[in-house]
Amino acid sequence: MRLQQLERAQAVVAVTSNRLLVDDVHRDWLRRKYVQALHHHAGVSCIILPTIDAKDASEEVAMAIMRRVDxxxxxxxxxxxxPTVLTAPASFTDADEQDVEPGILDRPRDRLSAMSIQSAIALGMPILGICRGLQELNVYFGGTLRPSLAAWRPESGIMHAEKPDRPRDRQYDAAHSVSVSSDGALFPIARTIEAQVNSLHNQGIEALAPALRREAWAPDGLVEAVSVIGAPTLQIGVQWHPEWHVSTDLLSKQLFKAFGEACLGYCRTKTG
Structure with missing residues (x-):
């Protein structure tokens, strides 16, 4: 088992960061839960991708970096x-100071995601999108998002929203069930047609992008997982946060394990 873990760690995953603005100082940041889940449960190494300013969006650096990862x-x-930035990152050139509003707007992250998704799809490499990451995949491929689930259906807003009255760790407890498509890419990983997931988001998929397949959905019909149609490897996004309780949640373990195996397989094809 130890030998298998070391072999899989040869695969390297690029992880998107976010932009944080504190005291007028721009910083890139990332919760360590993602890094820990990748290391301990996907068995891969990782590098953190920096966010991208408007003035740098036209530089052809994303593909060069992505060629080095798996x-x-x-x-x-x-x-x-x-959506304007995510679908055309190099065409939106507002001043960087207007790009970040804590908890509301993060255009440097949008640029990073757009360029990294484009590269990953072109290279045919594994993708795992989590929460915002699922929404990014949908917008990138031409889908739309509901601005507010509470405005769509009040009861749905309660179901999916963050629970601020709970301790942070307990906010990531299971919040609702999802139905899993029996003939998609998620079913062989989940090994069940129904699962319990956490939920901390205000927006969600409205129109599913034509390039994406619905893999799971909530009781209110909201899309909870998608895959890229015709992908050469595992390219999937989930609306929940599997990284948070991955050590105790079976579905989360299976998802990270499958992603790690797909990354190792991709790494092997490159080294040939």
Whole structure:
């Protein structure tokens, strides 16, 4: 087992960061839960991708970096997606100072996600999108998001929203069930047609992008997992946070294990 873990650690995953603005100082940041889950349960090494300013969005650096890795993880974040930036990162050139509003707007992250998704799809490498990452995949491929689930259906907003009255760790407890498609990419990983997942998000998929397949959905019909149609490897996104309780939640373990195996397989094809 130890030998298998060391072999899989040869695969390297690129992980998206977020932009944090404190005291007028721009910083890139990432919760360590993602790194820990990748290391301990996917069995891969990782590098953190820096966010991208408007003035740098036209530079052709994303593909050069992505050629050196074996997978892409699109992390979650409290900020909402700016579809204009995500679909055309080099065409939106507002001043960087206007790009970040804590918990509301993170255009440097949008640029990073757009360019890293484009590279990962072109290279045919594994992708795991988590929460915001699932929404990024949908917007990138031409889908739309509901601005507020509470405005869509009040009861749905309660079901999916963050639970601020609970301790942080307990906010990531199971919040609702999801139905899993029996003939998709998620079923062989989940090994069940129903599972319990956590939920901490205000937005969600409205129109599913034509390039994506619905893999799981909540009781209110909201899409909870997607895969890229015709992908050469595992390219999947989930609306929940499998990284948080991965050591105790079976579905989360299986998801990270499958992602790690896909990254190792991709790594082997490169080294040939």
């Amino acid at each position: 997978g892409l993880m699109l992390t979650g974040d409290e900020s909402n997606i700016d």
